[in-house]
Amino acid sequence: MKINSPLEAYKFLPGTNCGECGETSCMAFASHLIDRSLKATDCTPLVSEEKYKKKYDELEALLAPEIREVVIGVGEKAVSIGGDDVLHRHKLTFFNKTAFAYDVWDTMDEKDLVERVNKIQDFKKFYVGDFLTLDMIAVRSVSDDPAKFAAAVKKVMETTEFPMVLCSFNPEVLKAGLEVAAEKRPLLYAANKDNWQDVAALAQEYNVPVTVFAPNDLDMLKSLAKTFSENGIEDVVLDPGTFPTGKGLRTTFQNFLKIRRAGINGDRDIAFPIMAVPLTAWMAHDDDVSASYWETVVASVFTIKYGDIMILHSIEPYAQLPQVHIRDTIYTDPRKPVTVDPGVYEVGSPTADSPLLVTANFALTYYTVESDLSSNGIDCYLTAIDTDGIGVEAAVAGGQLTAAKIKKGLEDAGFDMKEKLNNNVIVLPGLGARLQGDVEDETGAAVMIGPTDSGRLPGWMEQNWPPKK
Amino acid sequence: MSNKMKLSGLTDILKDLDVESLEGVTIEGDIELDISGGGGLNPAMAYALGHEAAQISLHVANIARMLGYPVDQLFAASMGGLPQVPVAGQSRIQELIPAKLDVAKMSEWATPIQEVTLGATSADGGSRKNTITLGGENALPYYFDAEMPHRNYVTMDVFDMPIGMAKSVKGNYEDVINDPAEWAKKVVRDFNADMVTIHLISTDPLINDTPAREAAKVVEDVLQAVDVPIVIGGSGNPKKDPEVLEKAAEAAEGERVLLASASLNLDYERVAKAATDHGHAVLSWTQLEINAQKELNRKLMKQCGVPRDSIVMDPTTAALGYGLDYAYTNMERIRLAGLMGDEELTFPMSSGTTNAWGARESWMKESPLNQDSDWGPREYRGPIWEIVTGLTLSLAGNDMFMMMHPTSVQVLKEITQTLYGSIEADEIDITNWVGAEV
Numbered sequence: 001m002k003i004n005s006p007l008e009a010y011k012f013l014p015g016t017n018c019g020e021c022g023e024t025s026c027m028a029f030a031s032h033l034i035d036r037s038l039k040a041t042d043c044t045p046l047v048s049e050e051k052y053k054k055k056y057d058e059l060e061a062l063l064a065p066e067i068r069e070v071v072i073g074v075g076e077k078a079v080s081i082g083g084d085d086v087l088h089r090h091k092l093t094f095f096n097k098t099a100f101a102y103d104v105w106d107t108m109d110e111k112d113l114v115e116r117v118n119k120i121q122d123f124k125k126f127y128v129g130d131f132l133t134l135d136m137i138a139v140r141s142v143s144d145d146p147a148k149f150a151a152a153v154k155k156v157m158e159t160t161e162f163p164m165v166l167c168s169f170n171p172e173v174l175k176a177g178l179e180v181a182a183e184k185r186p187l188l189y190a191a192n193k194d195n196w197q198d199v200a201a202l203a204q205e206y207n208v209p210v211t212v213f214a215p216n217d218l219d220m221l222k223s224l225a226k227t228f229s230e231n232g233i234e235d236v237v238l239d240p241g242t243f244p245t246g247k248g249l250r251t252t253f254q255n256f257l258k259i260r261r262a263g264i265n266g267d268r269d270i271a272f273p274i275m276a277v278p279l280t281a282w283m284a285h286d287d288d289v290s291a292s293y294w295e296t297v298v299a300s301v302f303t304i305k306y307g308d309i310m311i312l313h314s315i316e317p318y319a320q321l322p323q324v325h326i327r328d329t330i331y332t333d334p335r336k337p338v339t340v341d342p343g344v345y346e347v348g349s350p351t352a353d354s355p356l357l358v359t360a361n362f363a364l365t366y367y368t369v370e371s372d373l374s375s376n377g378i379d380c381y382l383t384a385i386d387t388d389g390i391g392v393e394a395a396v397a398g399g400q401l402t403a404a405k406i407k408k409g410l411e412d413a414g415f416d417m418k419e420k421l422n423n424n425v426i427v428l429p430g431l432g433a434r435l436q437g438d439v440e441d442e443t444g445a446a447v448m449i450g451p452t453d454s455g456r457l458p459g460w461m462e463q464n465w466p467p468k469k
Numbered sequence: 470m471s472n473k474m475k476l477s478g479l480t481d482i483l484k485d486l487d488v489e490s491l492e493g494v495t496i497e498g499d500i501e502l503d504i505s506g507g508g509g510l511n512p513a514m515a516y517a518l519g520h521e522a523a524q525i526s527l528h529v530a531n532i533a534r535m536l537g538y539p540v541d542q543l544f545a546a547s548m549g550g551l552p553q554v555p556v557a558g559q560s561r562i563q564e565l566i567p568a569k570l571d572v573a574k575m576s577e578w579a580t581p582i583q584e585v586t587l588g589a590t591s592a593d594g595g596s597r598k599n600t601i602t603l604g605g606e607n608a609l610p611y612y613f614d615a616e617m618p619h620r621n622y623v624t625m626d627v628f629d630m631p632i633g634m635a636k637s638v639k640g641n642y643e644d645v646i647n648d649p650a651e652w653a654k655k656v657v658r659d660f661n662a663d664m665v666t667i668h669l670i671s672t673d674p675l676i677n678d679t680p681a682r683e684a685a686k687v688v689e690d691v692l693q694a695v696d697v698p699i700v701i702g703g704s705g706n707p708k709k710d711p712e713v714l715e716k717a718a719e720a721a722e723g724e725r726v727l728l729a730s731a732s733l734n735l736d737y738e739r740v741a742k743a744a745t746d747h748g749h750a751v752l753s754w755t756q757l758e759i760n761a762q763k764e765l766n767r768k769l770m771k772q773c774g775v776p777r778d779s780i781v782m783d784p785t786t787a788a789l790g791y792g793l794d795y796a797y798t799n800m801e802r803i804r805l806a807g808l809m810g811d812e813e814l815t816f817p818m819s820s821g822t823t824n825a826w827g828a829r830e831s832w833m834k835e836s837p838l839n840q841d842s843d844w845g846p847r848e849y850r851g852p853i854w855e856i857v858t859g860l861t862l863s864l865a866g867n868d869m870f871m872m873m874h875p876t877s878v879q880v881l882k883e884i885t886q887t888l889y890g891s892i893e894a895d896e897i898d899i900t901n902w903v904g905a906e907v
């Protein structure tokens with residue numbers, strides 16, 4: 001982004017404060033442009049009225065992210081990569097989480113290939129109210145035979161909507177893949193110093209994004225990227241090579257840093273998304289566990305530092321779980337707390353004799369508590385109080401979890417304790433013990449103090465529920 | 470003999486040349502493929518036909534060559550000398566635009582991180598075999614802006630009583646769980662620990678309320694058992710810890726240990742004094758809050774007179790999936806602020822990486838949720854949880870890791886030292902990784 005204050009963006013807006021964007025003023029809208037929570041296209045007058053055309057175009061150019069955004073695939077499963085504006089997530093946030101492509105290869109037999117693709121597309125891990133999943137399939141030409149490659153690509157397309165990376169250094173093989181899959185907008189992998197003319201021609205002819213590959217040669221990498229973009233191929237992905245061990249890995253790490261720093265600092269010729277290939281860890285390790293571990297470690301390094309897309313091999317859960325979590329860690333927007341809607345939720349099938357538990361609306365807290373309850377078959381009402389997305393312990397310290405908030409939370413949810421419960425009891429988290437007296441006064445209910453960790457609720461319930469009169 | 474030949478005649482010759490699979494395709498007139506068979510042409514079909522057509526042209530070329538036609542010159546001319554088939558109709562890009570990637574170093578990283586040395590050898594009145602120096606960085610870790618002067622170090626946890634542990638951790642310590650000295654020996658001898666942390670948790674009034682004096686004996690035992698620098702931790706009880714750490718500091722006089730911890734919610738002055746009186750360093754522990762970290766460091770320096778070379782920070786480690794996003798960014802901001810000259814934050818950092826074992830993904834047998842994909846064996850899941858938690862913080866600038874699982878220690882050391890640059894390995898040729906049989 002070439003501008004960084006709302007005032008600078010404001011100059012390009014209509015200035016009528018018409019409110020069509022849902023903001024109260026053009027200035028408010030401008031500040032959302034700067035924090036990238038709204039887009040210029042959200043200002044209807046600006047995009048639709050002819051007289052603003054010039055300003056709109058200028059504004060779009062100024063707002064374009066430093067790192068080019070590249071879309072791979074089509075439809076619902078399409079993935080966007082790149083699009084970043086900062087080197088450190090606290091400065092804004094990182095956009096477009098690293099896309100994880102898992103490989104299949106054209107010498108696999110068909111049944112294995114389909115099974116593997118299904119495993120990849122079916123992977124899911126529940127986390128704060130949603131599922132973490134994987135994104136893409138990379139089809140590798142091991143046979144170097146165009147017909148075999150095309151057949152593998154076709155089989156993948158029949159099995160999944162996941163976007164693909166077509167991997168070969170042989171232009172004829174790539175062409176065979178494209179003839180089958182071009183309309184799905186796969187990513188071509190890769191143009192190198194030997195084949196670049198042919199691969200560039202393919203990218204042009206089929207209008208697909210393309211990777212340039214120059215292992216540990218940043219000048220060549222830039223040269224390829226510049227040549228491509230100046231010839232109209234703008235959807236470029238950079239692969240500086242992922243050397244999996246020793247000094248090679250250290251150099252790879254530094255190459256990633258150099259590319260991204262140059263890009264963010266305004267070198268347009270290298271401001272493209274970066275690809276890492278942790279799969280190369282398998283070229284360095286023989287046994288599956290060591291290879292999976294090392295691949296996960298390499299993948300984590302490049303998820304944290306600037307990898308926008310990566311090609312992986314291990315589909316062991318102990319490799320995939322940390323990978324999807326570290327990606328979520330790095331790409332969570334540090335500006336907004338992750339929250340659940342405040343309200344009273346039913347866990348299991350609560351009755352009038354079930355407990356009413358209080359917790360915070362911080363998503364991590366809520367889902368931790370909720371899963372502790374539901375996985376242990378505890379039927380209850382769980383109230384998520386609006387703590388501005390702060391967890392119980394910090395919210396008690398910071399004043400977002402108070403007796404008044406708890407009372408209001410129950411009222412807003414329309415939860416009448418007298419009508420719904422036989423027991424008139426509220427169970428507070430152990431870490432909210434100091435609110436006990438206040439909550440009793442505010443609500444007129446009896447208050448019980450639960451354990452400090454919701455993981456211990458099952459044991460606590462056994463001892464303390466139903467409450468003794 | 471005439472060297473002219475009608476193409477239609479070729480079809481007949483081809484019949485004799487074992488290309489009968491080319492059904493529905495006839496070659497007519499001036500090299501024109503006529504594809505009959507009705508319906509649209511799907512891509513796979515087109516591909517197959519293309520393949521057949523290429524086969525035919527090879528045969529045609531061979532025949533033409535037999536008949537004396539200058540096939541090779543013709544091909545060479547049409548392909549610009551390259552043995553490849555031209556792949557696209559559009560005009561090809563002719564030349565590579567030369568380029569050079571220039572990247573400036575970070576000029577604002579002008580303040581070095583303070584060096585802190587732990588342990589004392591006989592030369593300095595101690596009995597450690599070696600000392601360990603943390604800090605000294607002039608850039609984010611492993612960056613090209615400036616070499617990192619010291620590698621990362623791992624100090625392994627030892628407890629003064631049996632504690633609850635994840636199953637895959639416990640398996641490694643069952644034989645030593647009742648003997649802190651043996652436990653310390655084991656982590657140094659078998660698990661390659663750079664340092665040992667002895668946690669005096671039995672001193673907690675809510676646990677065994679072991680008197681401070683007795684706890685100090687355990688410290689002596691550990692110092693006897695191993696010759697690496699050590700860290701001494703209390704129980705985390707804010708009332709009891711100052712006293713426990715005082716006695717421990719006295720017992721470890723001369724060995725320059727790291728006392729863990731001073732924090733804002735206990736009498737940090739007493740802990741600081743115990744460190745300065747006996748020549749130790751102190752761990753300044755705050756919880757995920759950069760301003761609290763500044764405040765505590767300031768108090769330790771100004772109010773308690775702790776020298777700058779005796780402060781290490783622990784800004785709190787939250788496990789992968791349990792707040793690591795805060796912990797990572799908190800550390801990264803602290804390190805960046807230090808490098809940019811905030812004198813209250815220019816200290817090396819330590820991470821309680823063991824916290825990773827608090828995340829249920831590391832220890833639970835299987836997912837409590839049946840919609841989840843299989844979590845796989847926890848024996849492999851736990852250590853990698855600890856590794857990724859530590860690795861993430863190493864990239865934020867963390868210098869020292871408090872850890873528990875031997876595999877985690879081994880892999881974390883391997884990756885941090887690889888990035889640091891001290892691991893040699895055969896270079897792997899990745900130029901054709903696509904075709905690798907993995």
Ligand code: B12
Pocket residue numbers: 337338357358359360362364365368369389390391392393394395396397398399400427428429430431449450451452453454455457734756757758761785787792795
């Ligand atoms: C992450 C964190 C933050 C984040 C909070 C992010 C967020 N969205 O919540 C940030 C950085 C913003 C933060 C800020 C502050 N924090 Co803070 N923070 C933490 C930290 C490291 C982890 C908290 C956490 O997320 N835990 C995980 C969640 C899931 O825990 P939880 O919500 O409490 O839920 C658990 C239990 O309460 C229980 N539970 C929950 N619901 C229920 C319901 C029932 C019925 C039962 C029985 C149990 C139960 O089970 C859950 C799972 O174990 C803790 C230290 C620690 N404990 O490790 C400090 C900590 C909570 N923070 C603390 C403080 C003081 C603050 C600040 C006031 C600091 C400051 N001076 O500005 C601010 C306040 C901010 C505000 N409220 O506006 C103190 C609180 C001290 C106290 N007990 O009074 C702590 C303990 C650190 C410390 N020792 O100083 N903090």
Ligand code: SF4
Pocket residue numbers: 013014015016017018019020021022023024025026027029030042043044045046
């Ligand atoms: S829609 Fe456009 S003109 Fe209207 S208030 Fe929003 S920014 Fe201003």
